[in-house]
Amino acid sequence: xxxxxxxxxxxxxxxxxxxxxxxxxxxxxxxxxxxxxxxxxxxxxxxxxxxxxxxxxxxxxxxxxxxxxxxxxxxxxxxxxxxxxxxxxxxxxxxxxxxxxxxxxxxxxxxxxxxxxxxxxxxxxxxxxxxxxxxxxxxxxxxxxxxxxxxxxxxxxxxxxxxxxxxxxxxxxxxxxxxxxxxxxxxxxxxxxxxxxxxxxxxxxxxxxxxxxxxxxxxxxxxxxxxxxxxxxxxxxxxxxxxxxxxxxxxxxxxxxxxxxxxxxxxxxxxxxxxxxxxxxxxxxxxxxxxxxxxxxxxxxxxxxxxxxxxxxxxxxxxxxxxxxxxxxxxxxxxxxxxxxxxxxxxxxxxxxxxxxxxxxxxxxxxxxxxxxxxxxxxxxxxxxxxxxxxxxxxxxxxxxxxx
Ligand code: NAP
Ligand code: MG
Numbered sequence: 385x386x387x388x389x390x391x392x393x394x395x396x397x398x399x400x401x402x403x404x405x406x407x408x409x410x411x412x413x414x415x416x417x418x419x420x421x422x423x424x425x426x427x428x429x430x431x432x433x434x435x436x437x438x439x440x441x442x443x444x445x446x447x448x449x450x451x452x453x454x455x456x457x458x459x460x461x462x463x464x465x466x467x468x469x470x471x472x473x474x475x476x477x478x479x480x481x482x483x484x485x486x487x488x489x490x491x492x493x494x495x496x497x498x499x500x501x502x503x504x505x506x507x508x509x510x511x512x513x514x515x516x517x518x519x520x521x522x523x524x525x526x527x528x529x530x531x532x533x534x535x536x537x538x539x540x541x542x543x544x545x546x547x548x549x550x551x552x553x554x555x556x557x558x559x560x561x562x563x564x565x566x567x568x569x570x571x572x573x574x575x576x577x578x579x580x581x582x583x584x585x586x587x588x589x590x591x592x593x594x595x596x597x598x599x600x601x602x603x604x605x606x607x608x609x610x611x612x613x614x615x616x617x618x619x620x621x622x623x624x625x626x627x628x629x630x631x632x633x634x635x636x637x638x639x640x641x642x643x644x645x646x647x648x649x650x651x652x653x654x655x656x657x658x659x660x661x662x663x664x665x666x667x668x669x670x671x672x673x674x675x676x677x678x679x680x681x682x683x684x685x686x687x688x689x690x691x692x693x694x695x696x697x698x699x700x701x702x703x704x705x706x707x708x709x710x711x712x713x714x715x716x717x718x719x720x721x722x723x724x725x726x727x728x729x730x731x732x733x734x735x736x737x738x739x740x741x742x743x744x745x746x747x748x749x750x751x752x753x754x755x756x757x758x759x760x761x762x763x764x765x766x767x768x769x770x771x772x773x774x775x776x777x778x779x780x781x782x783x784x785x786x787x788x
Contacts, residue, residue, distance in 0.1 A: 388421040389738050392730040395722055396448045397424035398480075400458030401431055402694035403702060407712045407773060408458045411719060414777045415745075419788050420723070420738060425452065429480050431461045431471050442480045446487035449685050453729060456722035457484075457689040458715065481689075489572075490681040491516050491579035493650065494662050494691050496669035497676060497713060497743075499750045501765040505668040511648030515665050516583065517658025518576045521568035524655055528564040531556050537563045566603075573607055575682040577614040580652045581630070583680050585622055590629045590649040594638030594657075607654065608632060666691065670762050673711035678721060688721040690714030709757035710773045713746050716780075720746075738788065745784035754779045 399408055416422055427445035434441060449455040461467055462479040485492070495514040496504075531537055537553040553563060584591040593611050595604035615623075615630045623630060633641070635657060642651060653661055666675050675691035691714060698708045724739025726732075750759060753768040760770040771779070 389734045391423040394423045394425045396455035397426045398429045398457040400460040402699035404459040404694045439477045442483045446484040455687040459694045488681040490679040494677045497674040501763040509647045513647045514650045515662040516652045518655045520572040522655040526566045531561045533560045573610045577611045578682045579680045581619045592631050593652040594635035676717045688718040711756040749780045
């Protein structure tokens with residue numbers, strides 16, 4: 385086909401590691417480049433190049449997203465002690481996702497990809513539940529101490545003018561114990577609220593939020609107040625026009641309602657709730673390989689990725705020449721989401737439409753019974769076939785060509 389779909393602004397492309405790096409190249413070659421005159425600025429976030437550039441490449445990629453607006457990222461290795469040895473690293477480089485998130489100040493939205501034949505553990509969840517996790521503060525930036533018996537622990541706040549105020553946390557009379565200090569900032573909570581509300585509008589879904597504000601009358605209450613203020617002042621009219629709702633309830637009530645729901649909304653969670661609940665929701669939908677993830681910044685930047693890692697075990701088999709059946713769907717959806725968003729922002733309906741068609745072709749292939757091993761084990765279709773990654777992509781390519 386000579387009449388390829390045009391792009392205008394380049395997409396920020398961040399390559400990665402191991403099996404997902406192999407899949408990355410295949411997805412481009414077999415599914416995107418045949419149809420799109422692909423225009424990207426390329427950053428190699430593979431661990432070797434992070435080492436070679438002293439990790440500057442990660443920061444440069446994040447800055448490119450701030451410049452161009454939309455990025456797509458392959459899974460990357462977050463080094464640990466073994467990786468330092470394996471790759472001969474000079475230092476244990478930080479998580480690229482953490483670095484990018486700190487620069488973009490965003491919220492991560494994770495949503496399952498739902499296909500016929502794979503029934504969630506909660507069978508009523510027929511639509512996706514998108515978990516939005518606040519990625520700053522609380523227990524993740526805590527300060528904690530052991531307290532010996534007889535210790536007395538107070539909160540001390542020193543204001544800018546030097547005045548102090550104190551509050552007793554606990555007097556540890558007769559027993560030792562523990563204490564923990566946590567914080568958050570209004571700025572970060574405002575950003576979180578705006579990212580969630582923008583994303584709800586973007587995707588036309590209701591927004592739910594829950595905290596424990598009945599018990600935590602200052603800390604959790606602040607989250608609720610900020611969400612309600614942002615909603616009333618900036619979003620209420622837009623939500624009404626879009627026919628969607630913002631719904632606040634106690635976190636316990638939220639959890640109970642989530643289980644009884646049929647999905648189809650965004651669930652905004654405080655940092656710890658989001659950490660725990662996103663794993664529960666992902667597992668209940670079936671597979672991490674069918675979970676997409678997008679970082680949305682309050683300034684309107686987007687970074688799309690798969691929620692899973694680099695699938696190291698499959699990569700070692702691949703290196704030995706053994707057949708692998710790694711699921712490419714989440715990586716493919718990252719590309720689809722990024723191209724769709726690029727098309728929307730640039731006013732290029734053909735490009736946006738291509739993103740949608742990529743997703744349709746992937747779902748159609750699986751629903752036709754052609755799938756990788758992870759899904760084969762889950763699918764309850766009568767006629768199903770387990771294929772390797774490349775065969776899946778080729779099968780998908782045929783279905784894509786029929787609708788593009
Ligand atoms: P992983 O790559 O998510 O894989 C864990 C297991 O989940 C795999 O062994 C495989 O199970 C299954 N799996 C995950 N994705 C799959 C897919 N697309 N298709 C089929 N099966 C899939 O996690 P990991 O092995 O713990 O981590 C490997 C590396 O990824 C680490 O270095 C970590 O730092 C990095 N990581 C990166 C990101 C990111 O960049 N966003 C996120 C998480 C982890 P079976 O072996 O049973 O088939
Ligand atoms: Mg977790």
